[in-house]
Amino acid sequence: MENRMVDSQQLALTNVVVQYPGTSAPQLTIPSVTAQVGQLIGIIGASRSGKTTLCRVLAGIIPNIVHGKLTGTVQLGSYQPVTDWAAYRQHLGVVFQDPAGQLSGLSETVADELAFDLVNQGQSEATIVTRVHEVAQQLGLTAQLSQAPTELSGGQLQRLAIGCALITHPQVLVMDDPTSQMDPQGRAAFFKWLRQLTDTTVLIVSDEIDDLCEIADQLWGLADGELVISGTPRQVINQLVPEWHLPVPVTTQLAQTMSWRLADQSWPVTLTELKEARYDHVAATQV
Numbered sequence: 331m332e333n334r335m336v337d338s339q340q341l342a343l344t345n346v347v348v349q350y351p352g353t354s355a356p357q358l359t360i361p362s363v364t365a366q367v368g369q370l371i372g373i374i375g376a377s378r379s380g381k382t383t384l385c386r387v388l389a390g391i392i393p394n395i396v397h398g399k400l401t402g403t404v405q406l407g408s409y410q411p412v413t414d415w416a417a418y419r420q421h422l423g424v425v426f427q428d429p430a431g432q433l434s435g436l437s438e439t440v441a442d443e444l445a446f447d448l449v450n451q452g453q454s455e456a457t458i459v460t461r462v463h464e465v466a467q468q469l470g471l472t473a474q475l476s477q478a479p480t481e482l483s484g485g486q487l488q489r490l491a492i493g494c495a496l497i498t499h500p501q502v503l504v505m506d507d508p509t510s511q512m513d514p515q516g517r518a519a520f521f522k523w524l525r526q527l528t529d530t531t532v533l534i535v536s537d538e539i540d541d542l543c544e545i546a547d548q549l550w551g552l553a554d555g556e557l558v559i560s561g562t563p564r565q566v567i568n569q570l571v572p573e574w575h576l577p578v579p580v581t582t583q584l585a586q587t588m589s590w591r592l593a594d595q596s597w598p599v600t601l602t603e604l605k606e607a608r609y610d611h612v613a614a615t616q617v
């Protein structure tokens with residue numbers, strides 16, 4: 331595969347504006363934001379704030395499949411989805427909200443579905459078998475490999491869709507609310523697995539703000555179709571404005587109730603930070 335991404339593989343959006351046909355104002359405005367290679371980006375926002383639209387732009391689906399006027403640039407290394415979509419797609423894995431809708435519908439078993447893209451790439455049988463078992467093991471689908479995809483639960487289907495997106499080792503993985511049908515245990519296992527996926531740049535839409543704060547390098551916050559804030563989870567959560575309707579981690583809510591601040595006076599956003607803030611608070615009150 332041609333690879334023009336050696337020099338700079340970061341994903342950068344500049345002055346991106348999206349407007350769907352038949353509408354009178356843009357649905358998405360992103361001034362400038364960058365995901366560095368290997369970073370995990372949590373995309374947060376209230377309902378209809380533009381999260382799915384952003385995923386469509388990141389995946390090159392707007393304007394290549396879903397119609398919409400897109401201005402500005404999306405750049406992955408030296409590729410742009412608008413002009414280099416075929417090449418751009420080869421570096422990308424995408425998981426949308428409806429996992430069943432993105433399966434091939436042609437595979438009799440979960441193993442065949444996972445193998446689909448590798449077969450299309452002409453990989454050897456040994457490579458395919460090894461990779462399918464590796465991904466199935468990572469996503470807890472080993473016991474389901476010989477089942478039909480139609481027999482899977484919603485959460486298992488979501489894990490299969492993630493496995494299919496990941497099977498070819500994409501450099502960027504875009505996931506729109508991939509845990510919505512998982513049970514709490516499945517969700518916890520998923521976020522634990524995501525934390526160790528360090529070679530891939532991951533952009534994930536999720537309502538699970540506590541989990542995102544534990545694992546994300548950056549949060550991108552959308553409100554009414556605009557990117558209103560980006561930064562580390564601690565920076566973002568400490569600068570929230572009520573009008574944005576962005577979620578606050580339970581960890582931070584507890585710290586605010588107890589007045590447990592970190593040494594720099596910011597509110598903690600992870601469990602480790604919460605413990606630190608509590609320790610500082612107790613130490614200060616015992617002086």
Ligand SMILES: Nc1ncnc2c1ncn2[C@@H]1O[C@H](COP(=O)(O)OP(=O)(O)OP(=O)(O)O)[C@@H](O)[C@H]1O
Nearest residue numbers: 350351353357375376377378379380381382383384
């Ligand atoms: N194909 C389309 N044509 C016209 N308008 C659209 C289209 N898709 C989405 N929209 C509108 O764009 C806005 C943003 O929608 P989007 O689905 O991106 O938000 P979201 O944050 O993902 O919402 P949710 O959390 O409810 O899934 C909404 O006002 C929506 O009605």
